[in-house]
Amino acid sequence: DAKTTQPPSMDCAEGRAANLPCNHSTISGNEYVYWYRQIHSQGPQYIIHGLKNNETNEMASLIITEDRKSSTLILPHATLRDTAVYYCIVRGHYGGSQGNLIFGKGTKLSVKP
C-alpha cells in the first residue's frame, strides 16, 4: 500500500468544520483513498472513500487534489462525538488478504466545546 502522512493531532471547535489533511504522494492510478475513524475502545468506522472525484456523504466530504497526491476530509459541523483518531488509507484492487487496513498513526481530532 502507498504510504500516507497525517498530522498527529488537531483541535476543532464544536460546530465548526474540521479539515483533516492527508498526503499520499506515491499513490498509484488504481488506488482509492479511504478514511476511517476509531473512537476510543471501539472498532474502526468507515467514513468515505474516493478515487479522483470529490465525494460527499452524510458523514463527511472528501476533497482529492487533481494530482491525487493529497486529500482532505471535511467534517462540516464537528460535534463532541466526532472526537476520534482519523485514518487515511490508500488501497488498490486486490483481494484476499488485501482486506488489511494499514492504518498508520492517524490524526487525533479533539472537538472542544
Added chain:
Amino acid sequence: DAGVIQSPRHEVTEMGQEVTLRCKPISGHDYLFWYRQTMMRGLELLIYFNNNVPIDDSGMPEDRFSAKMPNASFSTLKIQPSEPRDSAVYFCASSPSDRALLPPFNTEAFFGQGTRLTVV
C-alpha cells in the same frame, strides 16, 4: 440489532495458555472477518468466512491460530499456545456482502468493540 458482539472485552493470560475469543455477527450478514490490530502493524485481516465457510486464512500468522464458524451466529478465534507477541486488540466484523473486501470497497464492514488480549 445490537451490532457485532465480541467477548470477552479484555483477556489477560499467561504465555502458553489457550485463549478463545468469541464473536456474534449481525444477523443476516453472510461475511465474517477476524482482524488483529497493533500499533506496529495496524489492522491485519486474519481470516474471513462466507456462509460459515472459511474463504481466506492467508492472514493467520501461525498454526497456533485457528478459527471456526459452526453456525451463522457464532465464530471463535483460538490461540494455542499463546505468546506475548500475540498481545493485540482482536476485532470481529461482519458484512452483508464481499464488497467490504473487493473494489470499490463501498460497503463497510461492521466492527465489534474488540477484545484486548494481553499475554504475559
